[in-house]
Amino acid sequence: MVNPLSLFLRPKVTETFEFRDEELEALGAEIKKEIPKVFGHSLAIRELDSGSDNSTEIEISNLGNPHYDVERFGISFVASPRHADVLLVTGAVTLNMAEAVKKTYEAMPSPKFVVAVGDDACDGGIFKGSYAVLGGVDKILPVDLKIPGNPPSPKEILQGIFALVKKARN
C-alpha cells in the first residue's frame, strides 16, 4: 500500500509559475479585504455584451486565466443575472440588443450595480452617431462606474472593480 504521506515528497503535478505581478497581488489583496464589507463573502459578476467588438470580452475572460485568476480575490463570474451583484456591460448598446439588455438588468436582484467597460460602453465610442446604436450604456441603464479603454487591460478592469466596491460602501 502507498503511504499517503509520500505524496508530499513527490514533485508537484503542475509547474510553478514564472510570473508574479506584485502590483496585481496587492490590488487583489485589497479587493479581497474590501468585498466582505459590502457584499458578504464574494462579488458575483454577470458579463453582458451589448454590441462590443469582442476584444473587451477577451480581456474580461482573461481575468480568469492563471496570470490573474481573480477568483482567489473573491470575484466570480456567474451564468445568470439572478445570481449577480454587478453587471459588466461592454459595447455601445445596439438597437438589436437594447431589449435584451433591459431584461437582463431587470432580472438582477437589488441592490445591483452597473459598470460600463470599454470606450464604446462609456459613451458610444467610435460608433457614436450610428443609426444602429443608442450610445453609451447610460442611455438605458443607471451606470455606477465607467472603465474606459479600447479595450481596457485586465488590470484596468480589476482596478475598476475595486473602485466600484469602494464606491458601493459609501
Added chain:
Amino acid sequence: MDIKINKDATDLLSMVSSIAGEEPELLNARENEIYLKVSETGFKDISPSLAERKFSLIGLFCAEDFEKKEGFTLFYVFKQAGRAPALVLVREAVRGKKVTSVAEIFPSASWFEREVRDGFGLDFTGAFDTRRLFLHECYPEGFHPLQKAFKNGPIRPTETSGREYKFRQVKGEGVYQIPVGPVHAGIIEPGHFRFSVIGEPIFSLEIRLFYKHRGIEKLVEGKKPSECVALAEAVSGDESMANATGFCMAVEQVCGINIPERAERLRAIMLELERTYSLLGDLAGMAVDVGFALVASPFFMLREEVLRQNEKLTGSRFLRGMTIPGGLKKDVPDSLLKDLPAFLEKFSRAFESAYDRAISSSSLIDRFATTGIIKKELVSPLNLTGPLARASGYPADTRLDRPYGAYRDFAPEPSVRKRGDVLSRFEVKADEIRASAGLILRLAENFQQGPVFAESAEYDGYAGQSSGEISGSGATGYSLALVEAPRGQNLHWIYLKNGLVDRYKIRTASFCNWQAIEHAVIGNIVPDFPLINKSLNLSYAGTDL
C-alpha cells in the same frame, strides 16, 4: 479606357464570353481581379456554369450611384479554390425592380441577398428565404440604412411587440424546441440558437445573429481612408490586424501605393501573432468545454504571453493603431524584434508540452473525435474558409492561393485533415500555431532597416506623408482585397470617390462559416453543442458588423 489585363484575367474573360454567348463589357482589371458586366440573360446562363466549374460565390454586395450610374449596382465575386484571380460579375438593378436570386445555385448567396435587401431595399425573386437579416424587429418597415438617401443618425425604433421572427418549424412526435440566447451563460457574445431536438440528439438548429449590428458600413461613408482604420479594427477585436490590413490593402491598390518591404514584413509578423493568440484561445476554449482545466490553463497562459508580447512590440495587446494606408504608423525597434526568436523558442516548448498533454488524454479524444462533423461537400457551396475548411479536407488558404504582402516570399506550412470533426479542427489549429511561430521566426530574420511608410505613392494627387496621413485629394476607384484572418478568408472591397470612402464592404470568414454550424450539430447531442461551437469559434461582431 485602355485596361491592361494579364493572362489569368484573359482566361476568365474568354471563359465568361463562351458561356454567356456574348462579349461581356470589361469594366476594370487589376492583378487578381477582373470586373465584367454581362447582360441579364447572360447572367442567368453563367451562374449554373460557374457552379459546375467549382467557383464559389465568395461575396455579393451592392453599391448605390456607382460610377455615375443611377440606382444600384450588384457585385458578384466568384473564385475558384486554389487559384488567385477573383471574377467579379457586375449587374445593374433598377430601383424598385426585383432581381433574380442565385441562392438556389450558390447557397452562400442566401445571407448575402438578405443583407443587400436590408441595406438597400432591393428584392430578389426566387429567393427561398426573404426574412430580414441584420435589421431586427425594432427597425421600422421601409428603413434601408445603406441607401444614400438615408443620412446617418439616430432613428426611432418601432414597437416590437406583436412582431416576431419566424423560425423554421420542425414538427413531429416528440420534437421540441430549445431557445438559447441572445444572452449566453458565459463571457461571450450574443446570438440566438433555436434547437429542435428529439430527446438529446439535435434534429435541427437555426441560428439568428446580428444582435451586435453597429452599422459599420454606414459609418465609414464619406470618411477619409485613414479615419476608417479604427472602424476596420473594430469589426472584430481578435481580427483587428487582419481587418486593418485588408482595408489598407484595398485602399493601397486603388491608389497604386506600394508599401515598403519593412512595413510588409512587420504587418505579416503582426498578422501571425494575431493568428497565434486567437487560435490559442480556441484550443483553450475547447479544453474548457470538455472540463479539462489542466490543458486549458497552459493554453490560456500562452495566449496571455502573446498578448503581452504584442503590447511590447506595438503598445497594444490587440495590435491596434499600427496599420495605416501606405504602411505603418510607427516602426518596431530592432531591439524588440531581436527578442522574438528567444520568445518563440520558449513558447514552442511550452506549447508542445500542453499539446501533448491534451492529445494523450483518452477522455479528451473521446469527446473530440467524430463530434460536429462538417462534410467537405459543404465547403464550396457555403463558401467555408479557414481552419474549419482545412479540417474538412479542403486545403484553401489565401496566404498560399493568392499571396499578398510578405506572404509572396514567405509561405506558411499548410495543414489539412480529412475527418472534419472537432478533433481535426483542434489538430489543424495547433498545426497553424506551430506554422505561425515558424513563419514569425523566418520573417524576423535578416531584417533590413528602412522606412515603414510609403514616402512617394505612385498615384497622382496622392502623396504619402511622413505624418502617417494620406491626403485624400481625389483618388477614385475600387478594389478588392482578400486576407487570411485567423478564422479564414476576409473580403474587403472599397470604392473611393475623390479620396473619400463611398462604399466599403467587409465580409468576414465568420459571416459564411456560421452557416456551417447548422449542419455540424445535426445528430449530435445538445451537451456537445458548446464544444462544437468553440471548435469553430466564430466571431459575432465580425458577422453582425
